Amino acid sequence: MESILELRDLSKRYGDHVAVEGLSFAVPRGSIFGLLGPNGAGKTTTIRMVMRIILPDRGEVLLDGSPVDDDRRRLIGYLPEERGLYRKMKVLDHLVFLGTVRGVPPREARRRSAAWLEKFGLGEWADHKVEDLSKGMQQKVQFIGTILHRPQLLILDEPFSGLDPINTRELKDLMLAMREEGVTIVLSTHVLPQVDELCDHICLINRARPILAGNLEEIRERFGGRTWEVDGDFGREALARLPQVEAVHGLRDRYLLDLRPEAAPRDVLTALLELGEVTHFARFVPDLENIFIRAVEEDQSHAA
Amino acid sequence: MLHRIVAIVRREYLERIRTRAFWVSTLLVPLFMGAMMVIPAWLAERGGGEFTVAVLDLSGRFAGPVKAEVEKRLASSDEKLSVHLAIVDPGADPEATREALKGRVQKGEFDGLLVLPAGLPDQGEPEYLAPNVAAFKLLMILERSVNDALVADRLTRAGLDPEKVSELTRRVDLKTFKLGKKGEETRDEGQGFLLSYGFMLIIYMSVLMYGIYVMRGVLEEKTNRIVEVVIATVKPFELMLGKILGIGAVGLTQFSLWGIALAAITAPGAMAALGFAGVELPSLPPLLLVFFVVFFVLGFLLYGTLYAGIGAAFDTEQEAQNFQTLVTLMLVVPLVLMVQILNQPDGTLSVVLSLVPFFAPMLMFLRMTLTPVPAWQLAAAVAGLLAAIVACAWVVGKIYRVGILMHGSKPTFKDMVRWVREA
Numbered sequence: 001m002e003s004i005l006e007l008r009d010l011s012k013r014y015g016d017h018v019a020v021e022g023l024s025f026a027v028p029r030g031s032i033f034g035l036l037g038p039n040g041a042g043k044t045t046t047i048r049m050v051m052r053i054i055l056p057d058r059g060e061v062l063l064d065g066s067p068v069d070d071d072r073r074r075l076i077g078y079l080p081e082e083r084g085l086y087r088k089m090k091v092l093d094h095l096v097f098l099g100t101v102r103g104v105p106p107r108e109a110r111r112r113s114a115a116w117l118e119k120f121g122l123g124e125w126a127d128h129k130v131e132d133l134s135k136g137m138q139q140k141v142q143f144i145g146t147i148l149h150r151p152q153l154l155i156l157d158e159p160f161s162g163l164d165p166i167n168t169r170e171l172k173d174l175m176l177a178m179r180e181e182g183v184t185i186v187l188s189t190h191v192l193p194q195v196d197e198l199c200d201h202i203c204l205i206n207r208a209r210p211i212l213a214g215n216l217e218e219i220r221e222r223f224g225g226r227t228w229e230v231d232g233d234f235g236r237e238a239l240a241r242l243p244q245v246e247a248v249h250g251l252r253d254r255y256l257l258d259l260r261p262e263a264a265p266r267d268v269l270t271a272l273l274e275l276g277e278v279t280h281f282a283r284f285v286p287d288l289e290n291i292f293i294r295a296v297e298e299d300q301s302h303a304a
Numbered sequence: 305m306l307h308r309i310v311a312i313v314r315r316e317y318l319e320r321i322r323t324r325a326f327w328v329s330t331l332l333v334p335l336f337m338g339a340m341m342v343i344p345a346w347l348a349e350r351g352g353g354e355f356t357v358a359v360l361d362l363s364g365r366f367a368g369p370v371k372a373e374v375e376k377r378l379a380s381s382d383e384k385l386s387v388h389l390a391i392v393d394p395g396a397d398p399e400a401t402r403e404a405l406k407g408r409v410q411k412g413e414f415d416g417l418l419v420l421p422a423g424l425p426d427q428g429e430p431e432y433l434a435p436n437v438a439a440f441k442l443l444m445i446l447e448r449s450v451n452d453a454l455v456a457d458r459l460t461r462a463g464l465d466p467e468k469v470s471e472l473t474r475r476v477d478l479k480t481f482k483l484g485k486k487g488e489e490t491r492d493e494g495q496g497f498l499l500s501y502g503f504m505l506i507i508y509m510s511v512l513m514y515g516i517y518v519m520r521g522v523l524e525e526k527t528n529r530i531v532e533v534v535i536a537t538v539k540p541f542e543l544m545l546g547k548i549l550g551i552g553a554v555g556l557t558q559f560s561l562w563g564i565a566l567a568a569i570t571a572p573g574a575m576a577a578l579g580f581a582g583v584e585l586p587s588l589p590p591l592l593l594v595f596f597v598v599f600f601v602l603g604f605l606l607y608g609t610l611y612a613g614i615g616a617a618f619d620t621e622q623e624a625q626n627f628q629t630l631v632t633l634m635l636v637v638p639l640v641l642m643v644q645i646l647n648q649p650d651g652t653l654s655v656v657l658s659l660v661p662f663f664a665p666m667l668m669f670l671r672m673t674l675t676p677v678p679a680w681q682l683a684a685a686v687a688g689l690l691a692a693i694v695a696c697a698w699v700v701g702k703i704y705r706v707g708i709l710m711h712g713s714k715p716t717f718k719d720m721v722r723w724v725r726e727a
Binding site: 080 | 530
C-alpha cells in the first residue's frame with residue numbers, strides 16, 4: 001500500500017537521555033494509524049520531529065515521498081497534546097487567525113470557520129470570547145482550527161483527553177468520516193480501547209524504540225492465534241505443567257494459555273477436563289490492551 | 305512566509321487595540337501631561353484673592369514701614385491680590401492680646417496674624433500664624449516686606465541710604481539663548497529642555513511598558529499552551545518577530561494619536577478656544593520628533609527582544625522576576641546618568657555613554673535636545689542599536705526556540721547558555 005508519511009531511522013537524544021532511537025514506520029494513505037506507547041515512550045517527541053518543532057539528530061521524515069521542510073509541514077494538520085487557545089479572543093476571530101497562519105486567505109478562513117462552527121453546533125458562540133466556552137467546546141474549536149486548511153494528513157496527539165463520552169463519540173465519528181473522504185489520520189495515544197475501534201495500523205513504542213508495528217488485524221492474529229482463554233476448577237501451577245502449554249498469563253478472573261505450535265486445542269481441552277471442571281474454553285481474541293501489555297512486558301524482560 | 309508573519313502581527317495589533325486598557329492609557333496620558341503643562345500656567349494667571357492680616361507690633365515701630373512695603377509691592381505687581389494689614393494695639397498685656405488675636409484668626413475674622421517681636425531688628429524673629437500657611441503668594445509678599453523694612457532700618461542705622469543700596473544691589477538676570485547650528489539664537493528659559501526631558505521619559509516609559517507587554521504575551525502563549533499549535537506552522541523566530549512588531553505598532557499608533565491631539569491643541573487659536581488664552585505652549589523642533597520616533601522604535605526592538613527571551617525562558621512572571629529586573633535596570637541606568645549628560649552634554653563620558661546601544665535611545669535623544677550632536681555620532685548610535693538588535697535577536701531567538709516548549713523547573717542562567725549553544 002502506498003504510504004503518505006514515512007519515518008526512517010528517526011533518533012533524538014537530550015544529553016544522556018534517549019528520547020527516540022531508530023524509529024521507522026510508514027503510514028498507509030487513507031488509514032487511521034495508531035502511534036501507541038506508555039507515557040514517556042517518545043510519542044510526542046516523534047510527532048514534534050515530524051512537525052519540525054524539534055529537529056532530529058538522525059533520520060528523515062518523508063511526506064508523499066519527499067522530505068518534510070518548513071513549507072511542506074504545513075500540509076499536515078497537527079493537533080498537539082499541549083494545546084490551547086488565546087482566551088481573550090473571539091471564537092471566530094481565533095479560527096480565522098489559525099486558518100491564516102496555515103495559509104488560508106482570511107475571507108476563505110472566515111467562511112470555512114463559520115461553516116464548521118455551525119456543523120459542530122457552536123454557531124451562536126462565534127462572537128463570544130474563547131474563555132466563555134466550556135472545555136469540550138474549546139476542544140472542538142481547536143479541532144476545527146486543525147482542519148481549516150483541509151490537510152490530507154492529520155496528526156492528533158491524545159485528541160480524546162479531557163473529552164466527555166458524547167464528545168468523544170462525535171470526534172470518533174468525524175475521524176471515521178474523514179477517512180472515508182481519503183484523509184489519513186495519525187492518532188497518538190495511550191488510551192487503547194479507542195485505538196481498537198479506529199485504527200487499521202499501529203506502531204507501538206516503548207522506551208524510545210519501536211517494538212511492534214503493522215496491520216492491526218495481522219498483529220491480533222499473531223498475538224491471539226495460539227492463545228486460548230480458560231476458566232475452571234484449577235490453579236495456575238497445574239496449567240503451567242500441561243505439556244501442550246508454553247506459557248500461562250493471568251487475565252482478570254481467567255487464564256490465557258499460549259499453546260506450543262504443535263499442540264492441538266482438542267488435546268488441551270481433554271487435559272483440562274482431567275484437571276477439574278471447565279467453565280470456559282475459547283479462542284482468545286486479544287484486544288489491544290493485551291497486545292500492548294504483553295509486548296511491553298516482553299520488551300522489558302528482553303532488556304532485563 | 306510573509307503572510308504568516310502578517311497574520312501574527314495583525315492578531316497582536318488588533319487584539320491589543322481593541323482592549324479598553326489601550327484607549328484608557330491613550331486618553332489619560334495626554335490629559336495628565338496637558339494638565340501638568342497647563343495648570344501651573346493657568347494658576348499663575350489667576351492666583352489672586354483678598355486677605356486681611358492682623359499685625360501685632362510689639363516693637364512699636366515696624367508696623368508702619370511693613371505696611372508701606374506691602375502696599376508698594378502690591379502696587380508694583382500686576383497680581384490680582386489684595387492684602388489689608390490691620391494694625392492692632394498690643395495694649396497692657398501683649399500676651400493676652402496675642403491670644404485674643406489667635407482666637408479671632410481661628411474664627412475667620414483674620415486670615416492670619418503677623419507678630420513683630422519687641423527686640424527687632426536685632427533680637428527675636430517675626431512670626432506668622434494662620435490656618436493656611438500654603439498661600440505662597442501672600443507669604444512671599446509678607447516675608448519680603450518684613451525683610452525689606454528691617455534691612456532698611458539696619459541700613460539707616462549704619463548710615464546708609466536704603467534707596468541707594470537697593471538700586472546698587474539690583475538683581476541681574478542671565479538671559480539664556482539656545483545657539484543653533486547655523487548660529488541662530490532662540491530664547492530659551494528651560495521650557496524647551498523640560499519638554500525634551502518629558503519626551504525622554506515617554507521613551508523610557510513606553511519602551512518599558514511595551515517591552516513588558518511582549519514578555520507577558522510570550523508568557524501567556526506558553527501558559528495557554530497555544531504556542532505549539534502556532535509554531536507547528538510558523539517558525540518560532542517568526543512568531544517572536546510578529547509579536548514584537550505587532551506590539552510595537554500598537555505603541556506607534558498610540559504616539560500618532562497623541563501627536564494628533566498635540567497638533568490640535570497647539571494649532572493657532574486652539575488654546576484660546578479652550579479658555580486658556582495667553583497660555584503659551586513650548587514647541588519641539590521637527591527633527592527631534594523624527595528622532596524621538598526612531599529612538600523609540602529601536603529601543604523597543606532591542607528591549608522587546610530581551611523581554612521576549614525572558615518570557616520564553618520562564619513559566620510565570622514571578623519566576624521571571626530576577627531577569628526582568630536586570631533588563632529593567634539597564635533601562636533605568638540612563639535616568640541615573642542623566643545628570644552627567646545635563647552638565648556636560650559634549651563631554652567624552654557623555655558621548656561614550658550615549659553611544660552604548662542599551663542607553664542610546666534615551667541618552668542620545670537627551671543630548672540632541674541639549675546640544676548640536678554631530679551627525680557621525682547619531683549615525684553611530686543608530687548603527688550600534690541596529691547591530692545590538694540583530695545580535696540580541698540571534699541569541700534570544702535560540703533561547704526562545706527552546707524555552708517556549710519548556711515547562712517545569714525554573715531554568716538557570718547556565719541552562720540558557722546551554723540552550724543558545726545547542727539550539
